[in-house]
Structures are given as structure tokens and as C-alpha cells.
Amino acid sequence: MTAAESVTVRVHAKVNVQLAVGAARPDGFHDLASVFLAVSLHDEVTATPSDGLTVTCEGRDADKVPLDRTNLAARAAELLAARHGIVPDVHLHIAKDIPVAGGMAGGSADGAGALLACDALWGLDSSREELLEICAELGSDVPFSLIGGAALGTGRGENLTELPVGGGFHWVFAVADGGLSTPVVFGEFDRLTEGVEVPEPAASKVLLDALRTGDTTALAAALANDLQAAALSLRPSLAETLTAGTEAGALAALVSGSGPTTAFLVKDAESAETVAAALIASGTCRTARVATSPAPGATVL
Numbered sequence: 001m002t003a004a005e006s007v008t009v010r011v012h013a014k015v016n017v018q019l020a021v022g023a024a025r026p027d028g029f030h031d032l033a034s035v036f037l038a039v040s041l042h043d044e045v046t047a048t049p050s051d052g053l054t055v056t057c058e059g060r061d062a063d064k065v066p067l068d069r070t071n072l073a074a075r076a077a078e079l080l081a082a083r084h085g086i087v088p089d090v091h092l093h094i095a096k097d098i099p100v101a102g103g104m105a106g107g108s109a110d111g112a113g114a115l116l117a118c119d120a121l122w123g124l125d126s127s128r129e130e131l132l133e134i135c136a137e138l139g140s141d142v143p144f145s146l147i148g149g150a151a152l153g154t155g156r157g158e159n160l161t162e163l164p165v166g167g168g169f170h171w172v173f174a175v176a177d178g179g180l181s182t183p184v185v186f187g188e189f190d191r192l193t194e195g196v197e198v199p200e201p202a203a204s205k206v207l208l209d210a211l212r213t214g215d216t217t218a219l220a221a222a223l224a225n226d227l228q229a230a231a232l233s234l235r236p237s238l239a240e241t242l243t244a245g246t247e248a249g250a251l252a253a254l255v256s257g258s259g260p261t262t263a264f265l266v267k268d269a270e271s272a273e274t275v276a277a278a279l280i281a282s283g284t285c286r287t288a289r290v291a292t293s294p295a296p297g298a299t300v301l
């Protein structure tokens, strides 16, 4: 590869079809049983040789994305360069389509995307294990952003076991006005469960079977998110969005991860369009997006 080339990586958003949350650990994190499913909404990260490390971002939510070294894409480039004793002379451009601070792992996607893009640009040819280690350092959701598909995440969500998916699923995502901070939502979970014995998080066999067989109706019945009560407590208006989507024909509705994006599992592509239009007309969200799953992991274009 010559120094003048750019590398672009596509990387997808996620929804947690199950998010079982345990009690807070001494390090402040929570043990999880997190069933991740990658969905078709995606960002693209382009790495181009440059003097120094710079970040730019385009897209509807671009003004909400930090362009300094706190951007997960910049942190990924720095970590990779440090490991190899090189200087991260790279410009990272993010074409953003994943809602920001929406519980869909948008920043994590950009971290995983930048990591793969820089690895290719710098000709490092890191193993998947090496990349996954850096991903786990960047954040709990980042390893899944790299691998995509479907996976069970344990520990703080970073220990992944890939899961078979027997068919495609159709989704609508209602994007809320404004975001929710992930640590604040976990903090609200702690507040709501104070004095309550929180069980060890465990994956639901029924849900894993539904994924494996591609059974939409069974998956709809098994969707579960232990952070939903916390997200609703912080943003009560999300209840209206959930109701609007189910009244419009969604098979099931839940908060995506830490929210405030809400996810609606629907029967087929036609139903997705109907539910999305109804959600937009309801005025209970900023916009609604249709999507399919599963989607692949971070991919060099």
C-alpha cells in the first residue's frame, strides 16, 4: 500500500435483544448478559495519511460528535499506534448515520471502524485477537462493533461468544430528541434497585433459540432490557413512543441499550414502513428509521 491511499471501513449499529444487568461491581461496571445483534444502520470511517491526528464528521448529528482526542475513533488510532511504537499521523473522517448517544453504540462503532481502517492503512495486519484486545480497552461495546452478527457479551459486555442467527429480522428505530448518558442510566439502574437483590445476569435460552431459528414471533416475546426502567425513569416520554409503535403494529418494543432510541421488532419490510410512518406521525420521536438484521462486523470497503 502506498502512503497516499485512504482506507474506508463500514461499521454497524447494535441493538441488545436481551440486556440482563447484574449488581454494580467494585470497579463501577456491571456484569451483563448482553445479547447483541448488529443492525443495518451504519457509519463509515475513512483514514487518510496526514500530519498529526485530526477528526472530522459529517451527518445529521455531526455537531454532537467531539472532534478532539476524546472521540473514540481518535482514541483507537492512538492506542493502535502506541502499541506499534508509531506516530498516529492520520486524518479520520466519520460519515455518521448512527444516532449519537442513542444506545446503539455509535461511538463504539467509530472506534472499531477507525481501528480497522488504521490497521489497514499502516499495513500492520494485526490479528483479530489483538484488535479485540484494543477494542475492549476502548469500551464495553467496541469488541462487538468489530465482529458484528450476533453475540452474547458477558463480563462488562466485552467477552464475546458468537451466536448463530437463522434468519433476517426487520426493525424500526425511533430516534429521540437528545441523548442519554450511559453511566447516568446505569446509575439510575443502581438507584432503582437499591435494597433489592439483583440476580446474576443470564442469557435466556428461549431468546437464543429464537435467534438461532430466525423466529420473529418468538424473538418478539423474549425481548428484554433491564435498563429500560432506568431509561424510562430518566425520560418518561419514551413510554409514549413505545405505545405509539406497538399500536401501529410492531410485534414488540423496547429501549435500545441505555436509550433513548427505542426499537420495534416488526413482521416484515412492509410493516416496518407502516410502523415508521406512524411513529413519525405520532410526534413522539424526532424521526424513525427502518433497518434489518443481522449485519456484518467492521468491513474495509
Ligand SMILES: C[C@](O)(CO)[C@H](O)COP(=O)(O)OP(=O)(O)OC[C@H]1O[C@@H](n2ccc(N)nc2=O)[C@H](O)[C@@H]1O
Residues within 6 Å of the ligand: 016, 019, 028, 029, 030, 031, 032, 034, 103, 105, 108, 138, 139, 140, 141, 142, 155, 156, 157, 182, 183, 186, 257, 258
Ligand atoms: C448499555 C450498553 O450499550 C449495552 O450494550 C453497554 O453496556 C455500554 O457500553 P459502552 O457505552 O461501551 O460503555 P463503556 O464506555 O464501557 O462504559 C461507560 C460507563 O457505563 C457504565 N457501564 C458500562 C458497561 C457495563 N457493563 N457496566 C457499566 O456500569 C459505567 O458507568 C461506565 O463507566
Ligand SMILES: Nc1ncnc2c1ncn2[C@@H]1O[C@H](COP(=O)(O)OP(=O)(O)OP(=O)(O)O)[C@@H](O)[C@H]1O
Residues within 6 Å of the ligand: 064, 065, 066, 070, 071, 072, 073, 094, 099, 100, 101, 102, 103, 104, 105, 106, 107, 108, 110, 111, 141, 179, 180, 182, 257, 258, 259
Ligand atoms: N465517534 C463518536 N461518535 C459519537 N459520539 C462519540 C464519539 N466519540 C466519542 N463520543 C462521545 O460519546 C458519547 C456517547 O455517544 P454514543 O453515540 O457512542 O452513545 P451510545 O450509542 O449511547 O453508546 P452505547 O450504546 O455504546 O452506550 C457522545 O455524547 C460523545 O460525547
